[in-house]
Amino acid sequence: MESLGHHCGVAGVRAPEPRNVPETLFYMLFSLQHRGQESCGVSWEEGGAWNGRKDLGMVAPVLGSLLGESHPSRLGIGHVRYSTAGGGGVQNAQPLVIECNKGRVALAHNGNISNGALLRRRLTGEGSIFQGSADSELILHLISRSRQEGREGFLREALNTLEGAYSLAMMHEDALVAIRDPSGFRPLYVGKKGGATYVASETCALHAVGPMPYRELRPGEVLVADSEGERSFFLEPRLPPRRCIFELIYFARPDSEVFGQSVHAARTRFGEALADQDSGRLAADVVVPVPDSGNIAAIGYARRAGLPFDFGLARSHYAGRSFILPTKGQRELAARLKLHAVPEVVAGKRVVMIDDSLVRGTTSRIIVNLLREAGAKEVHLRLAAPELKWPCYYGIDIPDRDQLISNRLDPEGIAREVGADSARFLPQDRLLAALGDRDGYCCACFDGRHPFPPAAGGKEGA
Numbered sequence: 001m002e003s004l005g006h007h008c009g010v011a012g013v014r015a016p017e018p019r020n021v022p023e024t025l026f027y028m029l030f031s032l033q034h035r036g037q038e039s040c041g042v043s044w045e046e047g048g049a050w051n052g053r054k055d056l057g058m059v060a061p062v063l064g065s066l067l068g069e070s071h072p073s074r075l076g077i078g079h080v081r082y083s084t085a086g087g088g089g090v091q092n093a094q095p096l097v098i099e100c101n102k103g104r105v106a107l108a109h110n111g112n113i114s115n116g117a118l119l120r121r122r123l124t125g126e127g128s129i130f131q132g133s134a135d136s137e138l139i140l141h142l143i144s145r146s147r148q149e150g151r152e153g154f155l156r157e158a159l160n161t162l163e164g165a166y167s168l169a170m171m172h173e174d175a176l177v178a179i180r181d182p183s184g185f186r187p188l189y190v191g192k193k194g195g196a197t198y199v200a201s202e203t204c205a206l207h208a209v210g211p212m213p214y215r216e217l218r219p220g221e222v223l224v225a226d227s228e229g230e231r232s233f234f235l236e237p238r239l240p241p242r243r244c245i246f247e248l249i250y251f252a253r254p255d256s257e258v259f260g261q262s263v264h265a266a267r268t269r270f271g272e273a274l275a276d277q278d279s280g281r282l283a284a285d286v287v288v289p290v291p292d293s294g295n296i297a298a299i300g301y302a303r304r305a306g307l308p309f310d311f312g313l314a315r316s317h318y319a320g321r322s323f324i325l326p327t328k329g330q331r332e333l334a335a336r337l338k339l340h341a342v343p344e345v346v347a348g349k350r351v352v353m354i355d356d357s358l359v360r361g362t363t364s365r366i367i368v369n370l371l372r373e374a375g376a377k378e379v380h381l382r383l384a385a386p387e388l389k390w391p392c393y394y395g396i397d398i399p400d401r402d403q404l405i406s407n408r409l410d411p412e413g414i415a416r417e418v419g420a421d422s423a424r425f426l427p428q429d430r431l432l433a434a435l436g437d438r439d440g441y442c443c444a445c446f447d448g449r450h451p452f453p454p455a456a457g458g459k460e461g462a
């Protein structure tokens with residue numbers, strides 16, 4: 001698919017005795033790189049002092065030097081960040097670290113506070129000073145301003161003010177605190193190994209440490225791990241859970257589990273559901289994924305339809321990201337450098353081309369054209385998600401409504417615009433049925449039913 005930005009991934013470690021926590025965080029963040037490539041950072045305790053390293057850039061160049069160093073530590077957190085245009089800058093790189101009336105606090109945030117703009121205006125009006133534009137800083141202000149004594153009290157008071165999505169890894173004094181918002185928009189997992197507690201946005205980051213038993217934090221759960229062990233308390237829910245279905249469609253790594261589901265298995269079922277929809281309505285010769293986003297749904301489609309699956313599109317892993325190039329011509333050239341059609345697979349064939357979802361449609365038009373140039377007789381575009389029509393206020397950077405192709409055209413019009421013989425989406429009811437659990441998911445970018453309305457200007461996040 002065309003790139004949609006994701007706002008971040010978090011990781012944390014609390015060990016009973018000193019070990020190289022920053023090194024472990026490097027491996028965990030490396031596994032979460034797909035959740036944010038703009039900046040990254042770690043904070044850790046060492047000999048009673050707090051240290052940190054963060055900068056703009058990917059995990060390997062920014063944090064790779066940690067691998068050759070020794071940092072005996074019992075506590076640390078880390079973050080990878082994606083930012084919208086204007087929201088980047090090293091001042092927004094995380095973890096954020098403060099010393100306040102509640103002690104030392106470090107914060108790593110995944111999500112977006114949908115009433116963040118409103119809260120920021122209120123706090124600024126009351127004299128608060130913000131260093132960056134990310135709404136994660138709000139959480140630190142709210143913690144500092146709470147009149148409640150004790151960790152549970154001030155966290156409850158601060159977090160109850162927030163609407164929207166937040167999965168947090170925090171250091172508070174000698175404790176690791178992991179928090180999942182009461183709607184459970186973003187995933188957050190906790191695992192145990194060798195007496196240490198590990199938290200991460202996705203299980204792939206726990207696997208990077210090694211095999212370990214793990215579980216998902218429940219919506220609203222606040223897990224504290226310190227020298228006395230682990231315990232949890234729960235924030236009051238305002239709404240039933242609203243897990244972001246886009247995590248399963250596109251964002252999470254396929255080898256991860258999120259929301260108690262294998263991402264790979266979920267995407268396979270989405271592909272099967274697409275095939276069921278076409279059953280008896282489409283004659284085709286080969287199923288070709290748009291790599292890598294369409295790979296797994298295409299496997300499910302091909303298996304269910306009884307058609308051969310093949311890589312009719314090859315992807316160069318050395319081409320840069322096309323969406324940041326300034327002109328349409330440059331973006332098209334970049335897409336052509338990134339993807340190549342394989343004539344041996346598609347020439348003379350009726351091709352079912354599978355992708356996970358459709359944003360602007362520009363990349364799909366280029367890819368359909370590549371398949372035709374390579375000799376494809378027919379190209380049928382299939383999307384393993386419903387039509388994307390609405391913005392997200394909970395941590396995913398979706399373009400403005402007028403840029404989303406599904407707001408301009410119906411599937412027949414989309415097929416014409418991208419040059420395909422047909423285009424079909426997976427309807428929302430079939431998507432949810434494929435998960436076997438219709439309740440508890442946010443589908444607002446498809447159906448416009450946003451669980452929390454946005455405060456004006458409240459789209460920037462962490």
Ligand code: SF4
Pocket residue numbers: 185243244245246247391392393394395396442443444445446
């Ligand atoms: S609006 Fe879409 S992307 Fe945003 S949380 Fe809901 S399902 Fe996820």
